[in-house]
Amino acid sequence: MANLFHSMKHSVLLIVFLLSTQNICAQNLDWVTELKTPDDSYSGINLSISDGAGGVYFLTGAAYPTTLVSPSTSINLAFDEVNNNGANIVRLDASGEMVFQVNIGIEQTENNGYFSTQGLTVDDNGNLYVGGYVARSTTISVGDVSIPIAQNLDERKYGLILKFSNTGSLLNYKLFNVNKDFYHRFFSMDFYDGNLYVLYALIDSAVEGNGGGDEYLFTHHITVYDLSWNPVKSKSFSGKSRNTGSSGDPRRQFMMSGIKVFDNEQVYLSGVIQNGQGSDLDESIVTDNPAMVSSVIKLDENLNFEWFRGIQGYNTSPYTTGIAFLDNGDVVLNSFIYSYNGFPTSLIGNGIDEIILPHQFQNSTRQVFLTSEGGYKFQTVFEGSLIFSDLVWSDSEGIYFPFTGNDVKSLKFIDQDSEVEIYPKYASGGSEYHTGYLKISKEGKYQSHNLYDILGTNAQISSQILYPGLGCDSFFYIGGYTGNGTILDLDFDENVSTEIQNLNNTYDFFVASYSNQKAELTVDQQSITQDGNEITIPISFSDESISDLVFEVTSSNESILNTDDVVLNLRAEQPNIVVHRAEGANGSADIQIKLIDSCGEETSATAAINLNEINNIPIFESVPVTVVDQNNYYEYLVEVSDPDGDRVSLSIEGKPDWMTISTQGGYVVSTLAGSGDNSTVDGIGQEASFSFLTRLSIDNNGDLYLGELGSKTIRKVSPNGNVTTLSVVSDGTRINGTLSESSFGEPNKILIDDSSGIKYVLDGSIIRKID
Numbered sequence: 001m002a003n004l005f006h007s008m009k010h011s012v013l014l015i016v017f018l019l020s021t022q023n024i025c026a027q028n029l030d031w032v033t034e035l036k037t038p039d040d041s042y043s044g045i046n047l048s049i050s051d052g053a054g055g056v057y058f059l060t061g062a063a064y065p066t067t068l069v070s071p072s073t074s075i076n077l078a079f080d081e082v083n084n085n086g087a088n089i090v091r092l093d094a095s096g097e098m099v100f101q102v103n104i105g106i107e108q109t110e111n112n113g114y115f116s117t118q119g120l121t122v123d124d125n126g127n128l129y130v131g132g133y134v135a136r137s138t139t140i141s142v143g144d145v146s147i148p149i150a151q152n153l154d155e156r157k158y159g160l161i162l163k164f165s166n167t168g169s170l171l172n173y174k175l176f177n178v179n180k181d182f183y184h185r186f187f188s189m190d191f192y193d194g195n196l197y198v199l200y201a202l203i204d205s206a207v208e209g210n211g212g213g214d215e216y217l218f219t220h221h222i223t224v225y226d227l228s229w230n231p232v233k234s235k236s237f238s239g240k241s242r243n244t245g246s247s248g249d250p251r252r253q254f255m256m257s258g259i260k261v262f263d264n265e266q267v268y269l270s271g272v273i274q275n276g277q278g279s280d281l282d283e284s285i286v287t288d289n290p291a292m293v294s295s296v297i298k299l300d301e302n303l304n305f306e307w308f309r310g311i312q313g314y315n316t317s318p319y320t321t322g323i324a325f326l327d328n329g330d331v332v333l334n335s336f337i338y339s340y341n342g343f344p345t346s347l348i349g350n351g352i353d354e355i356i357l358p359h360q361f362q363n364s365t366r367q368v369f370l371t372s373e374g375g376y377k378f379q380t381v382f383e384g385s386l387i388f389s390d391l392v393w394s395d396s397e398g399i400y401f402p403f404t405g406n407d408v409k410s411l412k413f414i415d416q417d418s419e420v421e422i423y424p425k426y427a428s429g430g431s432e433y434h435t436g437y438l439k440i441s442k443e444g445k446y447q448s449h450n451l452y453d454i455l456g457t458n459a460q461i462s463s464q465i466l467y468p469g470l471g472c473d474s475f476f477y478i479g480g481y482t483g484n485g486t487i488l489d490l491d492f493d494e495n496v497s498t499e500i501q502n503l504n505n506t507y508d509f510f511v512a513s514y515s516n517q518k519a520e521l522t523v524d525q526q527s528i529t530q531d532g533n534e535i536t537i538p539i540s541f542s543d544e545s546i547s548d549l550v551f552e553v554t555s556s557n558e559s560i561l562n563t564d565d566v567v568l569n570l571r572a573e574q575p576n577i578v579v580h581r582a583e584g585a586n587g588s589a590d591i592q593i594k595l596i597d598s599c600g601e602e603t604s605a606t607a608a609i610n611l612n613e614i615n616n617i618p619i620f621e622s623v624p625v626t627v628v629d630q631n632n633y634y635e636y637l638v639e640v641s642d643p644d645g646d647r648v649s650l651s652i653e654g655k656p657d658w659m660t661i662s663t664q665g666g667y668v669v670s671t672l673a674g675s676g677d678n679s680t681v682d683g684i685g686q687e688a689s690f691s692f693l694t695r696l697s698i699d700n701n702g703d704l705y706l707g708e709l710g711s712k713t714i715r716k717v718s719p720n721g722n723v724t725t726l727s728v729v730s731d732g733t734r735i736n737g738t739l740s741e742s743s744f745g746e747p748n749k750i751l752i753d754d755s756s757g758i759k760y761v762l763d764g765s766i767i768r769k770i771d
Contacts (some may be wrong), residue, residue, distance in 0.1 A: 027450070027473075027514040032500060033097035034069040035077075035509040039652040040562050043077075045509045046087070047120040048364065048478050050467040051166065054094030056476050056511055057128050059117055062086035062103055071096045078103040089130065089164065092511060094470070095338065100168030104130075105141040109435045113159065115140055118187035121196070123227075126166035129196060133178070134158040134186050142170045149175075159187065159200055174229050178202065186271070192261035195232055199259040218254040222267070222303060235303035239279040242550075253425060254279070256297060262325045263372070265301035270323045270333075273310060280567035281305040281377070287312065293348070296323055296337030298374065307374035309349035311357075311366055313337035323396045329372035332399060336365045347376055359383070359414055365403065369444055380444045385411040394470075398447050400475065402466045403433040413438065413446050420446045435479060437466055452489055454481070472599030473516035480507040508758060519549075521595045523605040527574075530612050533581040535561065537607045538574050541595055550596040553577060557589040561609055581610075584643060586615050616643040621676070641671050673721040680711040680725065688723035691713065697750040697759070705759060707747030714739070714747055714770075739770055 037043050041064035048058035060066060063085055066077045075098055077088050085106040091099040106115055115138070134140070140147040142162060149158060161174040178200065188199045201220045218239045224232040237253035269538040272292040279285045282305045287293045293310035300306055311333060311703050324332040337345050339362060347355040347368060357366065359381050382403070394400070411422040436451035448572035467476040481488050486502045490512050503510045524538040542548075551568060555561045567578035579591055588611065594604040622639035642648050675681075677689040684709035691710025698704050704717040712730040717723050728735070730743035746764035753760075761768040 028517045030513045032490055032510055032512045033071065033092055033096040033098075034500060034511075036067045037064055037504075037506050037508065038067060039504045039506060041065070041506055042379060043509070044480060044507060045478055045511075047117060048465060048467070048511075049120045049122055049128075050469070050476065051091060051128075052122055052126050053166075054470040055099065056467060056478070057089065057091050057120065057122070058478070058511065059120065059130065060088050060090060060509070062088045062105075067645070068098060068101075070098060073097075075101075077101055087117060089128070089168070091128075091166070091168065094513075096511070096513060102142065102164065102168045102170070104162075107139040107141070114138065116187075119161075119189040119198070121189040121191045123191045123196070124194070127171065128164040128166070129161055129189055129191070130164070131159065131189050131198065132159040133200075134160045134175075142173075145170055147173065147175065159198075161189070161196075161198070167271045172229070174225070176223075184259035186255060188257060188259045190259050190261050190559070192265065194227060196227075197259055197261050197267065198223050198225065199256065201255055201271075203255065220256055220269075222259070222299075224303075225578055233303060235299070237279060237281045239273070239281070241287065248726045256295075256687070258323070260323060260325070263329055266372070267299040267301075267303060268323055268325075268331065269297040269299070282308065282350060284308070287348065294333065295338070296331065296333050296370075298331075298372075307350055309333065309347060309352075309368075309370060309374055311335045311337060311345065311368055312348050313339040313343065313345040324399050326394055326399075328442070328502060330377065330442075331370045331372065332394070333368045334365065334401060337361075338363055349374060353375070365401075367399070367401070367444070368438070378416050378444055380416075380440060381414040382438065383414065394442065398439045398441050400466050400468075401438045401440075401688045402436070403438065413440075413449075415440075415444050415446060418446070422449055422451070437477070454488055459496075469513065469515065471515050475514055477512045477514065478510070480509040482507045516597070516599045516600045516601065519597050519603055520594055521593065521603045521605045522594065523607045525607060528607060528609065530581075533583075533607055535579050535581065535591075535611075537579070537591060537593070537609075539577055539593060539605070540575060545736050549598075552594040552596065553579065554592045554594075555579070556587055556592070557580070557587070560585045560587045560589040560611065561591060563591075581611060584614070586613055615646070618642045618646075618648045641676070673717050673723045678710065680713065680715075680729065681707065682723050682725055684723070685721040688721075690723075694747065695749045697752050699752050699757065700754055705752065707744070707750060707752045707761065707763075709746065709748075712744050712747060714744065714750070734766075736768075742768075744768065 032597050035043060035045065043064055043066040045058045045060055048056060051057050057447050060077065062077065062079045065079055066088075068075045068077055068090065069094070069514045071331050077090070078101065079086070087104045087106075089102040091101075093099050104115065104117075114135050115132060116135060117130055117132040119129070123129070133147045138149050140149065140160070147160070149160075159174075159176045159178050162629050163171045163173060165171055176726040186199070186201045190197045199220065199222050199466050201218060203218055205211040208748065210745070222235040224234065226232055239256075254273050256269040258270040260270070260597045262268065262270045267737070273285070273287045273295050274292040275287065281297065285297070285308045287295075287310060293312045295308065295310040297308045298306040322334045324334070339345050339360065344360055345357050346367065347357055351374070355376055357379055358369070361381070361383050363383070365382040367380045367382075369379065371377060382401075396733075413420045413422065436449060436456070438449045465478040467478070477490075481502055481504060484504055487498050487499045488510075490510070491499075500508075500510060519541050521539065521541045524540070529536045532688065549570075553563050553566045554565050561579055562582050563579055565580055569576045569578070577591075577593060581651075589609055591607045591609060592604055593607070594602055596602050618640050619642070620638075620640050622637060624636050638650060640648050640650070671686060673685055673690075675686045675689045678691050679689045680691050681687070681689040683689075691708055693715075694707040694709060696704050696706050702719040704715070706715050707713075708715050711725070712732060713728070714726040715723060716726055726739050727747075728741065728743040730745070732745045734745045735741070735743045735744055744761065744763050747768075748762045748764075750762075751760045752758075761770065
């Protein structure tokens with residue numbers, strides 16, 4: 001039988017949550033595809049996104065020769081040697097092989113025109129949208145399609161969105177007038193429920209503000225298109241910010257750079273605000289902070305303002321502000337914060353009082369968990385000089401945060417009630433520059449992490465991005481690294497001969513695909529111990545990063561080993577499982593242990609248990625008389641049995657002074673014959689049974705004779721315990737004749753004449769004679 005919750009089996013369900021130890025993500029590296037560029041060149045992966053089918057789209061520069069090295073081949077991507085401009089759109093399939101490449105050509109003119117690609121998204125059919133700003137006069141070519149852009153020399157006033165099929169064909173495009181000639185900034189897109197959401201933001205004007213410094217007006221435009229480029233709804237709003245010093249950067253002050261749509265068309269804008277002086281969205285969007293505030297603004301399905309929240313420190317970066325959405329509607333705002341001189345890190349927003357966040361550090365990356373109504377729930381903190389990517393995403397298992405940092409000595413992750421120290425490993429000659437990712441649960445608890453080891457004294461890494469894959473706990477890791485001879489340990493095995501390597505001083509980029517690594521479970525058969533009824537089975541399992549481990553424990557024989565009360569000691573120095581011997585059981589049985597990880601993958605191991613023999617205690621079956629009269633004869637027939645069939649010896653302790661007993665040494669008591677069943681069965685020893693015995697008599701040969709009232713027969717028991725019935729089973733009728741033909745009515749006491757061997761039977765009110 002087995003012990004499994006919610007079924008007929010017996011099993012044990014355990015959710016393992018290890019807060020006090022480091023858990024290294026157990027992942028299979030399925031494949032790596034690289035982009036290689038020669039010295040003094042740079043192509044890079046500028047934008048990327050999952051294609052929804054197990055592969056990935058990415059955008060790379062086409063100004064320099066670039067070789068794509070997939071698991072099976074090498075392909076030279078297109079590049080524009082004449083104009084020194086342009087880009088390539090590449091799609092990789094689920095095995096890392098290139099599906100297509102599309103070259104976007106940018107004709108270079110005396111006006112230095114270009115297409116600034118900043119947005120990438122995929123619709124429900126896997127079609128790809130590439131968006132951005134078109135600057136100055138130029139011609140954009142996509143295959144055989146030419147898109148002329150005519151502008152004045154200094155104007156930058158068009159937005160362009162290209163729509164490609166999942167096979168790389170240009171389906172159509174949207175060119176729209178930005179109608180601003182001051183300064184364009186961010187361009188972002190998201191696809192939700194058949195509609196394309198487009199956000200672009202510009203610096204509209206700058207005027208001298210009261211009290212010194214310039215006051216900037218930032219204009220944002222949101223347009224929602226259907227699949228035919230028809231506007232469904234739109235929203236424009238401005239945000240005011242003040243530059244109070246001559247070194248201020250107007251490009252980083254009231255700028256919502258990202259748009260995400262979630263849960264019934266709820267729109268979230270993410271970005272930074274510096275010295276925010278209000279907005280026509282809502283005048284309460286005020287930060288009054290000389291530093292940048294990582295911010296999120298929520299709009300309803302009609303693009304109306306609902307709330308604003310910001311993480312405020314002395315300084316932050318617009319490129320590290322990201323948001324993730326959880327299944328329960330919660331929003332996670334992520335940001336790198338730099339604070340000093342007593343400037344606290346806090347949460348601000350409309351309709352709430354400023355909340356000073358726990359754990360004030362000079363350098364930290366914080367994840368603030370908010371309800372869909374903007375309510376503060378809790379935060380988690382990663383202490384250390386790290387830069388987290390703005391691309392934070394969640395799946396059914398947790399939330400993933402890619403990060404990188406230099407001179408990393410030790411890192412500390414802090415949740416509401418615990419801390420986890422993460423110590424990077426340093427290989428010989430390795431860099432202290434690290435990159436990796438952190439995974440936490442949706443309740444803000446540490447789950448696991450991975451740090452990629454980088455070997456090379458001048459190593460650098462950048463543009464780290466994670467995208468969810470198709471399978472459970474699977475993802476793509478995209479990044480770039482540089483440093484002549486630098487080696488990047490992508491499979492975490494520290495075997496440098498199998499790693500990717502940069503052979504020049506320019507950045508090489510890569511796309512690495514990971515899937516869940518099935519846990520391995522082993523039993524240490526030689527170290528199984530038995531202590532009384534407890535059997536301890538040492539186990540080990542390879543995937544300590546899984547937060548939800550389900551164990552199913554089954555026994556091949558529940559009458560020997562039962563799993564009703566299994567104990568799992570998974571936090572012990574040597575993890576083990578304890579099962580129990582059934583009461584009084586001896587013999588052997590197998591215990592099967594099945595481990596099911598959070599992705600539903602199973603592994604099992606079997607422990608063969610041979611129980612140490614135990615000596616079960618004898619059982620008294622007779623009940624002694626407890627009250628006797630003085631000077632009257634007292635007789636007690638001791639009936640005792642041993643479950644193991646061992647010989648039993650009796651002794652008396654605490655005998656009253658008035659009691660006189662006759663003992664002739666130590667008596668050995670055992671069961672000569674009888675099973676204890678109330679029936680008449682012949683046989684040897686416990687194979688035989690009796691029905692209401694009367695008194696015994698013994699002859700010179702040691703044979704016992706007794707009358708049995710139940711069957712009304714005369715029974716004989718030989719010294720070896722062989723039991724035979726000598727007379728006919730009767731209904732009470734008395735019949736004389738040979739013993740085997742005779743019957744009795746109430747055979748009671750039998751007396752034997754030792755000299756003649758004649759037996760006399762007291763049969764009710766008459767005396768019978770057996771010659």
